[in-house]
Amino acid sequence: MSIPRGTLIAVAVSGGRDSLLALALLQEQGHEVVAVHARFLPGKWDEERLGKPLRDISAQLGVELRVLDLRAEFEQRVVAPFVAEYQAGRTPNPCALCNPRLKFGLLFERAAEEFGAGAIATGHYARLEHDPAYGLCLCRGEDATKDQSYFLALVPRHRLERAVFPLGGWRKADVATALEARGLQPPLPLESQEVCFIANDDYKAFLQARGVELPGPGPMEMEDGTVVGRHEGLWRYTLGQRRGLGIAWSEPLYVLDKDVRRNALLVGPKSGLASTGCEVRDVNYLVPPAQWPEVVLVKTRYRQGAAPALTQRTETGLAFEFLEPQERPAPGQVAVTYDEAGIVLAGAIIERGLWMA
Numbered sequence: 001m002s003i004p005r006g007t008l009i010a011v012a013v014s015g016g017r018d019s020l021l022a023l024a025l026l027q028e029q030g031h032e033v034v035a036v037h038a039r040f041l042p043g044k045w046d047e048e049r050l051g052k053p054l055r056d057i058s059a060q061l062g063v064e065l066r067v068l069d070l071r072a073e074f075e076q077r078v079v080a081p082f083v084a085e086y087q088a089g090r091t092p093n094p095c096a097l098c099n100p101r102l103k104f105g106l107l108f109e110r111a112a113e114e115f116g117a118g119a120i121a122t123g124h125y126a127r128l129e130h131d132p133a134y135g136l137c138l139c140r141g142e143d144a145t146k147d148q149s150y151f152l153a154l155v156p157r158h159r160l161e162r163a164v165f166p167l168g169g170w171r172k173a174d175v176a177t178a179l180e181a182r183g184l185q186p187p188l189p190l191e192s193q194e195v196c197f198i199a200n201d202d203y204k205a206f207l208q209a210r211g212v213e214l215p216g217p218g219p220m221e222m223e224d225g226t227v228v229g230r231h232e233g234l235w236r237y238t239l240g241q242r243r244g245l246g247i248a249w250s251e252p253l254y255v256l257d258k259d260v261r262r263n264a265l266l267v268g269p270k271s272g273l274a275s276t277g278c279e280v281r282d283v284n285y286l287v288p289p290a291q292w293p294e295v296v297l298v299k300t301r302y303r304q305g306a307a308p309a310l311t312q313r314t315e316t317g318l319a320f321e322f323l324e325p326q327e328r329p330a331p332g333q334v335a336v337t338y339d340e341a342g343i344v345l346a347g348a349i350i351e352r353g354l355w356m357a
């Protein structure tokens, strides 16, 4: 760890297992720690289920607990942009934005100003290593099934220099046992849902419940312009989706693209999903591009392997050319570039997928 001894580490605790173990591990290792819980979600503070248990467990560990109210900022910097992206026909990734904006952004800044914290720790499964060529680098977590480096790739380097990931070398399966062995019971032991502010991972219900105006129905077309039906609003569909299109065709049809300008949904056979690359913007470089290998590995969805690609600089960011065709990347999602060893070279927002005309 590159954090000097004696630095006060703010350990971001959700109430869940991973961050509780992160807190216990750092404290056992003799670091100065303060537990910081942030209120991100609207509504009443759940004293019974969260407040009291969090205080009790902090007391059990002999650690101070601070609670920060970041509800307004979370709404402004994470939830509202998420909704705006859907309105614009894109597929946002709120967790990847929450990390730079809130957890390693505002939460860390407030912990630094208000309690004198000099570093921040979370329960993320990712590693920070010193590489002889790159210096400090963000790497895949040891547990490939739980690796969260993808969600951390937009965190600026100067913030990663102040970060600690105690679970980077852990396997998820060992966490419950480690907590039990220490007699620690997390207030929220269940796995958190995919996106914390979306109940049951139902983003459509969430958007509808917010009462925001979303683009309405329009044509569903094949790439040659043949209209095959109507769609119910572009925001309801994801690229690569097959089910729920409501059209009978001689072969299964997939969502290939969204033409936001014409409010048209483009559909076609599976072969049409093949993409030759993508363009990205808002690149967060963690390793200077001059040091990148010629062939990099690009991950354009969390639950998808990284694909080998060549890189080119563009006016607004980067363009990746896949060595083998990949499923079309969704604009608004995050593209993370790795090297062979699993070191994160950069994170960026996907502007558009590329394919053969």
Ligand SMILES: Nc1ncnc2c1ncn2[C@@H]1O[C@H](COP(=O)(O)OP(=O)(O)OP(=O)(O)O)[C@@H](O)[C@H]1O
Residues within 6 Å of the ligand: 011, 012, 013, 014, 015, 016, 017, 018, 019, 020, 036, 037, 038, 039, 040, 103, 121, 122, 123, 124, 191, 192, 196
């Ligand atoms: N409300 C919160 N306040 C402070 N830190 C948080 C909060 N929610 C999440 N975090 C931090 O972000 C990390 C990753 O959050 P995520 O929602 O992915 O949870 P997780 O992987 O299930 O971890 P956990 O078991 O700690 O909830 C957590 O381990 C924790 O350090």
